[in-house]
Ligand code: ADP
């Protein structure tokens with residue numbers, strides 16, 4: 418007989434363009450109960466991004482003030498901009514009994530593990546560097562400089578995948594989605 422699932426904190430990372438956002442939006446359709454937090458960032462909003470929904474878009478001064486006030490569970494400098502998760506959001510969701518998924522970079526993920534040793538770290542990998550570059554180009558969101566920076570950072574990010582609990586290759590989208598759904602369920606039942 419199956420036991421009762423318990424709320425867990427999942428952290429999803431992987432190189433920019435690997436498909437984290439795409440996989441997670443499908444996972445959320447299948448698991449609408451999963452908690453969602455909105456990160457803060459100092460990068461400029463992309464076309465269509467809404468403040469308070471996609472991210473809390475902050476100036477660098479505001480971001481640094483919040484660091485000083487201890488508001489971040491973790492924060493990191495990613496591709497030249499600051500990004501961080503608000504501690505209050507995570508604690509509120511976990512206290513309410515909801516599992517939640519944070520989509521954050523590799524440095525932030527390892528910092529989360531320090532505060533929450535029970536967090537489950539999932540790395541989403543692209544099938545190859547060539548495919549990663551093709552996907553980033555296809556998304557059309559990056560300038561030439563930002564694209565080069567994201568591809569250069571990808572090599573370092575792959576190195577850190579060995580510290581993750583689970584690595585999922587996002588080759589076929591539906592397969593990757595189902596693997597993440599199964600992983601979440603598995604750890605909720607542990
Ligand atoms: P990330 O959130 O990791 O930066 P995105 O989810 O924005 O990546 O995906 C980058 C691009 O790759 C998008 O254009 C998306 O539609 C595409 N993509 C995502 N997953 C797949 C897949 N399995 N096969 C082909 N293209 C994909």
Ligand code: 5GP
Nearest residue numbers: 456457492493495500501502520521522525
């Ligand atoms: P993007 O600029 O493409 O939205 O995100 C760039 C990177 O920042 C991605 O790797 C994403 O996972 C990471 N990121 C987004 N929010 C956070 C956060 O709150 N903390 C950390 N450490 N990284 C984040």
